[in-house]
Amino acid sequence: MGGNSTHKLAMADDAGLGLRDKSQDNTRSGFEKREKRRRIRKLQDAISQNQINIVQQMMEEDFDVDFQYRGQTALQLAVKEGLYDMCVLLIIKGADVNKIDSDMNSLLNIASWRGFDDIVELLIQNKADVDSQNDLGCTPLNTCAYKGHAYICSLLLKAGSDSNIQNSHGQTPLHTAAKQRHVEIVDLLKSSSCNMNPGDENRKTPMIWAADLGFTDIVESLLSGGADPDKQDNLGRTALYCAASQGYLEVTQVLIKRKANLNLQTTKGCTPLLDAIGSSCSGSLDIARLLISSGCDVNLADRQSQAPIHVAVRQVSQMFGSPTENALALVKILVSGKCDVNQPDSEGWTPLYQAALAGNQEITKIILEGHADVNIQTKNGNSVLHAGAMGNSSAVVNTLLSAGSDVNKSNSNNEHALFAAITCRSNIQIVNALIKSGSDVDLKEKKLHCSVLHQAIIQHYTEAALLLIESGCNINAVTAKLQTPLYTAAEKGNETVTEKLISMPKCLLNGTKHSTVPLHVAVTNNHSKVAKILIKAGCNINQMNEKCMTPIMAATEENNEDVAMVLLRYGCDLNGQAKVSKVLPCCIVREDLHPHFDLEPLFLALTHKNVKLLITYMKFYFNIPYKLIKVLSDILRTSRDMNTQYSPAQKKTILAVFDHTMKHPRKLQEISRAMIREKLGSRPEVKLKGLTLASKLKDYVLMSDVLGEEEEEEEPSQEEKERGRFGLVFD
Template sequence: MTQLIAAGADVDTVNGCFWIAELTSISRGKAGADSEIINVDGDTALIIAVREESIESVRVLLDAGAKVDGLDRKRWTPLVHAATLGLERIAELLVERGADVDARTAGSSTPLHEAAAYGSVKLIQLLLDAGADIEAQDFSNGNTPLLTAAWNGQDGALSELIRHGGRTSALAFYDLGALHRAAQFPQNERVMQLLLDEGIRLDKMSEFGATPANEAARYGNKMNVQFLLTEGADPSLHGVPVCGCIDVETDSSERGCPPGHCRTKADVLEVEGLFARHGGNRTLEDAVAAGDLEEVLKFIEDGSNVNGSDPSKDLEPPLHIAAARGLADIVQVLLGEGAYTEARDFVGWTALRLAAFWGHAAAIQALARGGADLNARSRTGHTALYYTSKKGYLESTQVLIDAGANLDIKTNTGGTALMRAAQYGHAGAVRALLDGGADASIVDKYRRNPLHFAATEIGTEQIMRMLIEEGVDVNSTTDLGTPPIAFAAYYGNIGGVRFLLSMGADPAIGFEGGNTMDDPCGCLGVAGLKDKIRCPRGAACQTEGQIAELEELMGRKRTAEAPRSGDPSLPQRDADSVACESLPLVLQQLECTASADPAK
């Protein structure tokens, strides 16, 4: 390192070796060394030092004033990195220097969640001794650290958390318990046995009617299924699709099938056979879940009720299962046999909404032709079109438009399909809705229009241009007087700020020095608020230089005050987009969305 400095290395150079030069400069007291410089990957020197497992470099940086909780682009602190890597000595040093043991990542887990996931028993001890919250819930899925350990097959971490008083009865979102989580992880008998030894219920049902054995089947976990059935688990599948993990969207953050699982039809039949050999009775729901049209026809021929084999149980009706899996041929058969198009499952979903949620255009078309109500609203006012637009399913959105869906139905808080398509950056859906006649001038209960929402997302200049050309006022204001450009600045959308300025936006409109939305990069202050939208990926809020550029464009500085979490002008995420889309199972996501009370 001495040679680097002697050769004239720039201590602020952002390249593969910048942090070494920076550390050397700091340790030698060189003027101008910046311990918070961020490299092209969004990492500070301290975070790189942690990842390089260099405790001496970490110590040098901390001694030089590096922020112990400085965030990288993923919103991870150095302690989170140490926890994921199992770096006990570095984590201990960070804690000694005041690191926040409950700091949350962008995904809303804590260092204790990460230590549990990676099985770092000594780190778990360290964090708990430092006061970490043993019952903290991950905002994205509801897992406590104990549930996270079970979900990742970490029996040592699980035992340690139990020893420290972690509740085995804790539930993730929608009543998913520790045994459900354990069953989802392959070859996890040791963890499941630990939980059973603690007295956990073998057949506890989740909110949507699945037992731990059902969850094992969904992931094709044969050994887990065999273990649970041998222990006396209920051998009914309850309409849960064996190997349903293959339905997981490839671009989602949830778990798909474990490596080597569910590769062939034989894998599915083997798991189904385990349930049958333990006395499980196969039902029409099971046949639909398996996508077996011949078996479905046989059940119908034998007199099975197409609207459900056992109405006394909280099970998904056959039509809902077929719609959720996009099985258009089975949807047509069930409709032809008299399945109710407007039947609602036990949490209020129609089959059309399920098909729309997953973007199954053929199933949507079959339901529309079968007379399904295209404009049916949930208790929060959401329609099928709302979901296809929000998730950017262009073909499904077009099917609904062509079938005559009302494009301007409002949710209970005034949101529309166009607002959601604009907010999530789906230019194709926005174009289809506008071409179909959607009204771009509609505002929600806070007088936010689609342009306000488009401004919150990076890379939406095309969408904003469409809306402005449609007649939306570039300087339109919310009920608190906030224009779209303030939304763009708040979320670090510097490209959006520049674009809106070029279209005539006035950054001074509504600025009163006290509005939550007045702060450029104000999104940095909501990391601990589970219902608020955090800074988007790529936001120009990573460095002081980026923030200064935004401040210059907007003509004002950031305030030191944290945002007011109750301020209605601060956009909230839909509950399903915060938690539900991160849940590991198809039906978990569906029921999560149905049970949520979205703010838009």
């Protein structure tokens, strides 16, 4: 069967179902509709080509002149093209003058937008709706106010257009004209008795908009029409506030001349003066001066209690940038204008506190000349002297001290200015000045009971720590944990401070209790040089801590090899724990008898797989612990856990060390050396110096072959001695 036959069958089936080809409506109504469309298309083509003769001929025919083609009527097309004569013909024919497009724009709105004043006049004469609104709520009057068509505006006003209708943003034609700076239209609207103070969706009036945009001419026109300069938007901003914050000097001058309220605050409490001072706009400082000279309240603060003087100091202080002459002059104007120089902000900061914290000597002097109180404290108790110390300006600190600032006034944590200076690691000249002025060098803060000396050591401020010691502070002051400054210095590894402290009379070398032993904390933190200093000063090299561990045990537990070698050199006893006969705290928490297996140096070295320490310890035991070695050897051979912790090579090496020790007893010479070392105790090198022995024999006893020669420490130069033991010079 051919293709044509198939097509015919399909058509027959469609006919049987009551269907037909809708693309060809052969009914009378379909024919008439197509004819209308053809005529309108012909008409619109003639309008587009401005063929008025063809249009005149077609007007004699009978057809629907408002029939739409391509989404518009013939009159809409003629209005858009600005064809006045075409519009006349179509209106005579009966075209609807109030037709709207898809955006709800009326013919009058379209003509107003395009500036076709003759067509606007024609539409008005033919009763077009002068107040029709599009989908944005704009009337023809609002539209021509936006575009600046003054003549059309006058036509609409004469025709009775409502000048107070608001668009979807709440803006009237006066808003629009003011925002677009169309002065002539503002004058026209003003003469039409429109509302001069309408608020938009944000309650902004035309006056506020004009001031915010810096339009002086618009502001003057609105004021002459009776606009209220003190109206506020929903954020509380006035026209004067907007002009001042944007740096528009001329607008500000006009508003002040017309008696605008200088002190109206926003919802956040900001005033025109506050924002003018805080603004980065050019001309802002001139505006601030103008507001002050015009009599604004120079003490009116915002919700954060920030007064103009606070903002001015913040703007010009070195903390926020180098001050300019104008900025400094503004601070001077505020101070000379009797502003409250002692006014605190929400944190209790005064202008003097701000200046001192910024380290600005010039501003500090200016504010002091205004009779600022040098002993006012912030909410956390800081004084201006605290601020000066934290600002790290010795000039500011000296100025405040000369002005009578209390050197011992403390904050809520019982920290005075000296404490603050050390915490901030301020210039040593500041620390010296505060000490010389009578600052309490033994003051302790509340939280941890750290003294000033503790704090200097914690902050690694060695110069300050040495100065405090020389100034006679309590070198044995203790914290809440009973830690002395020596303990803290040992903990931080500060060799210089450690040496200085132990050189002072009555320094507690061994701490205040078992948990605060300086040597232990130095060993634990692997500070070998500090440990050496402490041992040479006479610290107990075998003293137990709160865990019942001697320094060598603590060093081994932390696998601190360097400090362990120092302890061995200076005669520590690897069996020190075993020689204690009384019951210790460690015995309470462990099942095995004293000495405890898990505290033995050999066991601790084994846990770190440190073969070097194991071998070294075997040589330095006064009495080799064969029983312990046997137990460790058995564990290493039989324990399954050891198979996962140690590689076969590691196990082989360690077992070889143990087996050699067990199978090869010490020689008589080695036993004798061990006995001599045990008898000599700590610091064997000092005790051997007085004996008339051969150097070779001394080296053998001191085990120099294992430890090597001790490095000689350099003597300080004569210049260093003259400068003092801590290297500080003050004029």
